[in-house]
Amino acid sequence: MDSLHHFLSTLSYVSEGVFLTLEYTLLSLLGGVVLGLCLALMKVGEYTIARRAAQFYTSVFRGTPMLVQLSIIYFGAPSLVSYKISPLMAGVFAFSLNSGAYVSEIIRSGIKTIDQGQFEAAKALGIPYSLMMAHIILPQALRGILPALVNEAINLLKETALISTLGEADIMRRAQLVAAETYSYFEPLMMAAVCYYFLVLLLSGIAKLLEKRLSYDCY
Amino acid sequence: MIVIKNLNKNYGHHVVLNHLSVELHKAEIVAILGSSGSGKSTFLRCINRLEEPTAGQVWIDGVEVTHSNVQQLRTKVGMVFQNFHLFSNMSVIQNLVYAPQKVKKMPESQAFEKAQQLLRQVGLEKKIKAYPHTLSGGEKQRIAIARTLMMDPEVILFDEPTSALDPEMVQEVLRVIKGLASTGITILIVTHEMNFVREVATRVLFLDHGSILEDQSTKDFFDGHNKERIAQFLNQATSD
Numbered sequence: 001m002d003s004l005h006h007f008l009s010t011l012s013y014v015s016e017g018v019f020l021t022l023e024y025t026l027l028s029l030l031g032g033v034v035l036g037l038c039l040a041l042m043k044v045g046e047y048t049i050a051r052r053a054a055q056f057y058t059s060v061f062r063g064t065p066m067l068v069q070l071s072i073i074y075f076g077a078p079s080l081v082s083y084k085i086s087p088l089m090a091g092v093f094a095f096s097l098n099s100g101a102y103v104s105e106i107i108r109s110g111i112k113t114i115d116q117g118q119f120e121a122a123k124a125l126g127i128p129y130s131l132m133m134a135h136i137i138l139p140q141a142l143r144g145i146l147p148a149l150v151n152e153a154i155n156l157l158k159e160t161a162l163i164s165t166l167g168e169a170d171i172m173r174r175a176q177l178v179a180a181e182t183y184s185y186f187e188p189l190m191m192a193a194v195c196y197y198f199l200v201l202l203l204s205g206i207a208k209l210l211e212k213r214l215s216y217d218c219y
Numbered sequence: 220m221i222v223i224k225n226l227n228k229n230y231g232h233h234v235v236l237n238h239l240s241v242e243l244h245k246a247e248i249v250a251i252l253g254s255s256g257s258g259k260s261t262f263l264r265c266i267n268r269l270e271e272p273t274a275g276q277v278w279i280d281g282v283e284v285t286h287s288n289v290q291q292l293r294t295k296v297g298m299v300f301q302n303f304h305l306f307s308n309m310s311v312i313q314n315l316v317y318a319p320q321k322v323k324k325m326p327e328s329q330a331f332e333k334a335q336q337l338l339r340q341v342g343l344e345k346k347i348k349a350y351p352h353t354l355s356g357g358e359k360q361r362i363a364i365a366r367t368l369m370m371d372p373e374v375i376l377f378d379e380p381t382s383a384l385d386p387e388m389v390q391e392v393l394r395v396i397k398g399l400a401s402t403g404i405t406i407l408i409v410t411h412e413m414n415f416v417r418e419v420a421t422r423v424l425f426l427d428h429g430s431i432l433e434d435q436s437t438k439d440f441f442d443g444h445n446k447e448r449i450a451q452f453l454n455q456a457t458s459d
Contacts, residue, residue, distance in 0.1 A: 120269055121304035121363075125318035125370060126293035135317070139308045 036103025
């Protein structure tokens with residue numbers, strides 16, 4: 001009876017971290033998609049400087065570990081500017097910057113798969129570039145890149161476990177705390193894994209619904 | 220009136236259009252003929268600046284549109300493509316009303332009314348809510364023509380509008396284009412449909428290696444040509 005009670009209280013404590021994990025994931029996803037969209041538009045645009053800048057950005061953020069980026073922002077940057085940044089701000093900032101690099105490549109590749117004729121038809125009708133991208137090209141690109149975007153969201157969700165290094169009480173940190181207190185690692189870490197897995201299943205389910213909505217059959 | 224002066228288009232060292240000059244008058248139906256690679260499509264694409272000419276000028280109604288005024292140009296000059304290029308994320312009606320509403324600021328009710336009228340004109344009023352992937356090639360092309368007409372263009376450029384269609388769908392598209400011939404719209408059409416050219420075109424431009432080899436009325440072109448190159452082309456085109 002005692003062990004069941006202990007199991008349930010551990011599960012309850014670890015799973016309370018779900019909300020924080022989701023908060024980091026959703027805010028970072030939003031930041032990453034907005035940033036990724038801007039970078040992707042720079043990459044497919046006609047301005048060489050913007051294109052090169054976006055490519056350089058992507059190369060830097062894909063070429064360095066997430067943990068290093070997070071540590072620079074949380075531990076390194078404040079010492080330069082004498083400003084203490086909150087873990088939430090540092091985490092969301094770092095994850096958004098990192099995710100933006102990956103999302104930009106996903107969106108860029110989606111835009112590149114759109115038939116050139118769609119661009120030409122829009123141009124021939126005098127439709128301005130911004131409207132063409134917003135209403136014709138990106139909606140078509142989104143249909144193709146949705147699975148890749150979901151993958152990125154799943155990666156992001158799992159990467160948020162790094163905020164445990166900043167002392168934030170997310171799923172991972174809570175599991176570590178229980179482990180340190182009870183000297184039993186297997187149980188709490190398995191619980192953390194199960195929590196992450198269910199969150200990923202939830203995300204995948206939402207994505208499937210979205211994919212169905214965006215498919216041609218629904219038109 | 221469209222005036223084209225010394226139009227040149229090169230891809231690297233390859234010359235596609237070679238000092239092409241021509242004047243096209245209102246309500247003319249001009250067929251542009253020539254063998255593959257003679258520069259027919261590039262000529263059309265340079266007129267509405269889907270390709271930037273390497274040199275030369277295009278004037279429309281006295282306004283030079285080669286280097287600026289691209290928006291003004293495109294509200295006057297519509298284009299119909301070989302592969303239709305309907306916006307695949309939009310229904311037929313959305314394809315028709317989008318540009319007039321966004322570009323010409325046409326009120327929604329007026330745009331819908333005009334779209335319905337044009338769909339009736341091309342015989343597709345029942346397809347108003349359909350999406351492009353559910354339409355046949357001929358239907359897509361007729362919708363594409365209606366979409367171009369929504370902008371009230373003074374000139375329509377047809378770039379091989381029937382080349383991607385099955386034979387039985389060619390006639391339904393040509394019928395729609397024939398119907399436009401009497402409306403006062405200037406038409407430039409690149410086509411291999413010689414019967415259509417004989418019947419509908421008022422003038423023929425024959426392009427060869429990026430230059431105009433012949434510029435004649437349709438009757439003179441088919442009856443009185445005396446150039447070996449054209450005879451060879453016509454023999455091939457009519458035997459196909």
